[in-house]
Amino acid sequence: MNDDNKNINKDIGEEVDETENGILENAPDAEEADDIVSEEDENAPNLIKKLRGKLKECEGEKNEYLDKWQRERADFINYKKRNEEENRQFVKFANERLMEEIIPVLESFEMAFSNKKVWESLPEVWRKGVEYIRSQLLSVLKNKGLEELNPPRGEKFNPNIHIAEATEPIFDKNEDSVIIRVIKKGYGLSGKIIIPPKVVVGEFSEGKIEKKE
Numbered sequence: 001m002n003d004d005n006k007n008i009n010k011d012i013g014e015e016v017d018e019t020e021n022g023i024l025e026n027a028p029d030a031e032e033a034d035d036i037v038s039e040e041d042e043n044a045p046n047l048i049k050k051l052r053g054k055l056k057e058c059e060g061e062k063n064e065y066l067d068k069w070q071r072e073r074a075d076f077i078n079y080k081k082r083n084e085e086e087n088r089q090f091v092k093f094a095n096e097r098l099m100e101e102i103i104p105v106l107e108s109f110e111m112a113f114s115n116k117k118v119w120e121s122l123p124e125v126w127r128k129g130v131e132y133i134r135s136q137l138l139s140v141l142k143n144k145g146l147e148e149l150n151p152p153r154g155e156k157f158n159p160n161i162h163i164a165e166a167t168e169p170i171f172d173k174n175e176d177s178v179i180i181r182v183i184k185k186g187y188g189l190s191g192k193i194i195i196p197p198k199v200v201v202g203e204f205s206e207g208k209i210e211k212k213e
Contacts, residue, residue: 092190099146099189102137109134110185149186149197155179157201161193162186167203176204 112130113119119127138146149161157164157177168180179199186197 095144096189096192096194099141099144099187099194102141103187103195106134106138106141106187107184145190147188149188149193149195150182151179151197151199153179153181157199161196162201163196163198164201165198166200168200170202170204173204175202178202 109130138148151162154175155178157179162179165183170176170180178201180202181200182197183200184198186193187195
């Protein structure tokens with residue numbers, strides 16, 4: 001029995017030795033191992049180069065998508081601004097047209113009030129009622145941006161704002177080309193003149209002074 005065990009152990013030992021020898025024979029020697037490492041080192045720059053190229057490609061796509069998104073966002077903002085401006089212009093135009101249609105009503109009130117003798121001859125209760133209606137109407141229109149243009153005497157005549165219906169001789173040089181009186185009030189809307197006031201303008205002449213003397 002002991003002899004059998006010895007033989008078995010001997011056989012196992014021989015097999016182990018053969019296996020080890022086979023592994024050693026198949027294993028690369030030191031020079032071959034260095035070649036493998038060297039080959040991996042040589043491939044590393046190419047791999048890094050490929051990765052960098054891929055990264056650059058991804059960054060390019062990202063910038064392209066970002067640029068497209070920014071352009072579309074800018075287009076949307078511009079569209080929104082244009083739409084808001086168009087709406088403001090529409091409302092402004094609609095208000096202006098409405099004022100142009102209502103202003104003649106205000107002027108009718110002014111014409112009725114201008115003849116004081118006839119106006120004051122009417123019943124007081126009736127006059128106060130009409131004046132109150134006119135005041136209410138004007139208040140509503142002013143809240144919508146309407147303003148009366150009633151330049152005072154002495155204001156410099158401006159052809160961009162006023163209409164000179166007539167001139168009046170004056171003997172004070174300081175009153176040359178200034179407003180003497182208002183014939184008809186004007187109206188503006190939110191800073192824009194829609195009906196200019198009609199005025200009488202002073203006209204200075206030295207000859208007139210000499211004639212007076």
